[in-house]
Amino acid sequence: MLEILVKLLISYLLGSLMGGLVLGKVLGGADLRTVGSESAGATNALRTRGKGFAAGVFLIDILKGLAAVTIVAGFAWPGGDTALLSPLALSAACGVAAVLGHLYPVFFGFRGGKGVATLLGTMLGLSPAILGVALAVWVVILLASGYVGLASISAGVAAALAALFWSPGALNSPITIFCLLMAVLVIYTHRSNIQRLMDGSEHKFDVWGKFRK
Numbered sequence: 001m002l003e004i005l006v007k008l009l010i011s012y013l014l015g016s017l018m019g020g021l022v023l024g025k026v027l028g029g030a031d032l033r034t035v036g037s038e039s040a041g042a043t044n045a046l047r048t049r050g051k052g053f054a055a056g057v058f059l060i061d062i063l064k065g066l067a068a069v070t071i072v073a074g075f076a077w078p079g080g081d082t083a084l085l086s087p088l089a090l091s092a093a094c095g096v097a098a099v100l101g102h103l104y105p106v107f108f109g110f111r112g113g114k115g116v117a118t119l120l121g122t123m124l125g126l127s128p129a130i131l132g133v134a135l136a137v138w139v140v141i142l143l144a145s146g147y148v149g150l151a152s153i154s155a156g157v158a159a160a161l162a163a164l165f166w167s168p169g170a171l172n173s174p175i176t177i178f179c180l181l182m183a184v185l186v187i188y189t190h191r192s193n194i195q196r197l198m199d200g201s202e203h204k205f206d207v208w209g210k211f212r213k
Helices: 002-015 019-027 042-049 051-074 087-103 116-126 128-145 148-166 174-189 191-199 207-212
Strands: none
Touching: 002 051, 002 087, 019 042, 019 051, 042 051, 051 087, 051 116, 087 116, 087 174, 116 128, 116 148, 116 174, 128 148, 148 174, 148 191, 174 191
16 A cells, blocks of 8 residues: 555656656746646647747656556565556546646645646556547647647546446446546636637637748
8 A cells, every 4th residue: 555655646746747847946936826728738839939939848648647657656666565456447537646746846836737638648548549530639639729728628528438338347447537537627627718609709729820930
């Protein structure tokens, strides 16, 4: 039990290392939580700090999710006591902890981002196939609508549906449980986007125009 708790704590602390805020401390400039959409994630970084800064944020946030489900979860603990969880279930639990760390980072006053990039990193380690489905849906919805929030919500739901159909054991699979939890979490963290979509005030992202600059 101790091993599980320590690995979950490390994963949470790893998730708390917000790419946007860490880079902001190093490079200076406005706190992402005070500009644009006031999110510490890569999308707001792209809007307010440019492509290079946003790429750095995205990379850090993905890698910490990937590290949590692979390196942290798989670390060989002397006399390991993880019998309560299968290796896959432990990896999924560490992924949840990392995403929660990103949402509520202890190092930054528990004000984080929306968790999408970190979730991508965890899915890369847990199930690249389901991640591929989610990314395909994200791209299609973003290109069709221009709404990043809607694309993220759609991708989260698509990942949960893919897990239900593909994962051995369906609802008993750690991957399915993880994807269902993350879909609910993505919807919750994007509740303000949903409200803005409903009242017509959601920011529309000019995908092609942004990357032509």
